[in-house]
Amino acid sequence: EAQVTQNPRYLITVTGKKLTVTCSQNMNHEYMSWYRQDPGLGLRQIYYSMNVEVTDKGDVPEGYKVSRKEKRNFPLILESPSPNQTSLYFCASRPLGRELAYEQYFGPGTRLTVT
Amino acid sequence: KQEVTQIPAALSVPEGENLVLNCSFTDSAIYNLQWFRQDPGKGLTSLLLIQSSQREQTSGRLNASLDKSSGRSTLYIAASQPGDSATYLCAGALGAGGTSYGKLTFGQGTILTVHP
Numbered sequence: 001e002a003q004v005t006q007n008p009r010y011l012i013t014v015t016g017k018k019l020t021v022t023c024s025q026n027m028n029h030e031y032m033s034w035y036r037q038d039p040g041l042g043l044r045q046i047y048y049s050m051n052v053e054v055t056d057k058g059d060v061p062e063g064y065k066v067s068r069k070e071k072r073n074f075p076l077i078l079e080s081p082s083p084n085q086t087s088l089y090f091c092a093s094r095p096l097g098r099e100l101a102y103e104q105y106f107g108p109g110t111r112l113t114v115t
Numbered sequence: 116k117q118e119v120t121q122i123p124a125a126l127s128v129p130e131g132e133n134l135v136l137n138c139s140f141t142d143s144a145i146y147n148l149q150w151f152r153q154d155p156g157k158g159l160t161s162l163l164l165i166q167s168s169q170r171e172q173t174s175g176r177l178n179a180s181l182d183k184s185s186g187r188s189t190l191y192i193a194a195s196q197p198g199d200s201a202t203y204l205c206a207g208a209l210g211a212g213g214t215s216y217g218k219l220t221f222g223q224g225t226i227l228t229v230h231p
Binding site for chain 2: 033035040042043044045048058090092102103104105106107108109111
């Protein structure tokens, strides 16, 4: 089954404790992206990657890191989480090629709480 | 800065009613527009994708239209059912250059409730 998976689905942590949220897709998509969803602010892009070893900042990258060592995986790293990073996080992927003709597929979300 | 707005923010209708959800965007240089459904506590399910060269797309009881000149898209749901209750989000791939290859700009969503 074609899908985007995220782990963990729920995470409660404390300020300053490094964490990683994993994202994996089995559709051989080149493009992967992370979004966060907050009440009243909607979904905003954090980082994106157009292929292996190619990453770039989205609209709200502060406090986050990403890596793309393999095509299928795109982990989101919070080196020193803070309470303002409490949010619902989504990973997404899509193929490149015919420009923007393809829809994006989203993972199930990771609900992160930083105390 | 590109903005996507959805009206209404919430909508409650009786079962069987036809309804329209609205989405507007500020930049007519849109590449595509995608409608999603989000159930409480769940991820996003893609409903329809309209490319900039298209005017509408249909899937079952859903029909989405795109009017670039007016900066609007609508999602029409025919014969609504309680199972249609969810938040509906529109998102546009806007702008130019490399970042347009995937970045979606989302509206705030419309919370739809269909009551029996």
